[in-house]
Amino acid sequence: MFEAPINMLSLISIYHDSDWAKHSYVALCGTSSQPLLGMLERHPNIENVLLCLDNDQAGQLATRRLAAVVRERGLAVDARVPINKDWNEDLCANFQQTEEQQFEQKLS
Numbered sequence: 001m002f003e004a005p006i007n008m009l010s011l012i013s014i015y016h017d018s019d020w021a022k023h024s025y026v027a028l029c030g031t032s033s034q035p036l037l038g039m040l041e042r043h044p045n046i047e048n049v050l051l052c053l054d055n056d057q058a059g060q061l062a063t064r065r066l067a068a069v070v071r072e073r074g075l076a077v078d079a080r081v082p083i084n085k086d087w088n089e090d091l092c093a094n095f096q097q098t099e100e101q102q103f104e105q106k107l108s
Contacts, residue, residue, distance in 0.1 A: 001036055001051050001066065002027045002087070003059060010091040011052055011080075028053075031062035033069050040073060051079040054086045 002008040005027040012020050024043065028035045031053065040046055049070045053059035063079050070077040082090045 001049060001053070003031060003053050003062070004029065004086070004088075007052070007054070007082075007087040010087040014087065014091055014094060031058060031066075033066055036066055036069065040070075040075075046075065048076045048078070051077065052082075052087065053079075055082050056085055059086075 002011070002025070008025050008027045012025075024039070024046070026035050026039050036049070040049075051063050051066055051070075053063045053066075059081075063081075067077045067079065084090050084093060
């Protein structure tokens with residue numbers, strides 16, 4: 001679960017070597033529980049939910065609230081927090097670091 005589509009795509013880009021295609025993803029387009037509830041209703045086979053909301057006050061509050069919603073349904077829940085404000089900022093930071101490393105290697 002992500003707050004925005006760009007963050008969902010950014011996390012997939014960061015972890016592109018993982019088994020990302022085996023999972024289902026939802027962009028909440030905010031912090032409402034309605035998309036989460038809709039996904040759980042349409043897919044009763046879901047057993048685990050991973051919350052990947054922003055690393056700010058709104059994201060942290062929503063993570064706690066949504067985790068409670070998931071637990072009320074008897075499902076396992078976990079959360080991942082980006083290093084920066086959101087997953088897109090983490091992706092951009094990764095690209096910048098890679099470019100800097102490549103530049104330094106050219107100078108060596």
